[in-house]
Amino acid sequence: MLDNLTSKVFSAIKESKKGIITLDLLNSLRLCSKDTLKTILSRLNKAKKILRLKRGIYAIVPLTDSFASAQAMYNGYLGFTTALYLHKLISEIPFNIFVVTTDVSKSKKIGEYLFKAVALKNKAIGFETKDDYVISTKAKTLFDCILLPNYSLEEDKLINTFKEVRLTKKEWKEFDFYVHRFTNKKTKSKFMKIRKRIIGEKK
Numbered sequence: 001m002l003d004n005l006t007s008k009v010f011s012a013i014k015e016s017k018k019g020i021i022t023l024d025l026l027n028s029l030r031l032c033s034k035d036t037l038k039t040i041l042s043r044l045n046k047a048k049k050i051l052r053l054k055r056g057i058y059a060i061v062p063l064t065d066s067f068a069s070a071q072a073m074y075n076g077y078l079g080f081t082t083a084l085y086l087h088k089l090i091s092e093i094p095f096n097i098f099v100v101t102t103d104v105s106k107s108k109k110i111g112e113y114l115f116k117a118v119a120l121k122n123k124a125i126g127f128e129t130k131d132d133y134v135i136s137t138k139a140k141t142l143f144d145c146i147l148l149p150n151y152s153l154e155e156d157k158l159i160n161t162f163k164e165v166r167l168t169k170k171e172w173k174e175f176d177f178y179v180h181r182f183t184n185k186k187t188k189s190k191f192m193k194i195r196k197r198i199i200g201e202k203k
Helices: 004-014 023-028 035-044 066-073 078-086 140-145 155-165 171-184 185-200
Strands: 020-022 050-054 057-058 096-101 106-110 115-120 127-130 133-134
Touching: 004 020, 004 023, 004 035, 004 057, 004 066, 020 023, 020 066, 023 035, 023 057, 035 050, 035 106, 050 066, 066 078, 066 096, 066 115, 066 133, 078 133, 096 185, 106 185, 133 140, 140 155, 140 185, 155 185
Parallel strands: 096 115
Antiparallel strands: 020 057, 050 057, 106 115, 127 133
């Protein structure tokens, strides 16, 4: 059983967008002093009612939205197989959720999900907002999946997926931009080979 004040704090988190809230927003509700609020949050966290995603950000347990939680945990865009799913290019719900960052590479297991931040440094570009999420564009998703195949589908499945989706000329131009900017002569051939297979086998 939760006392009245703790219940109010818990309800505020539960009713927040996607079950995620910041300490500053909770404090702005003026339910109690900030020190008392921190004590309550610590108590709720120990009771496994909530989870501290990172300093100053909390989520309800079980997670309401694993994708939003991943983005709250790591600053970056959702990529690789996670982006393929959010673009509706694959139907299987991914339990490995990838966030592409500039400089953070770490992972955290929460329930059945593995949240993994993948640092691509200056390659961490090429994203858009879709359904409240920041995800890699289709062209950048393809590029990233070829770049780091361990976070992607098997090569043949990846090729078949993009044969079916049929990227536009604008999207292929975007893909080519990443290839020319971020690959050397040796690795560029791999990207162009896969590009040719996707385009050349569409008929």
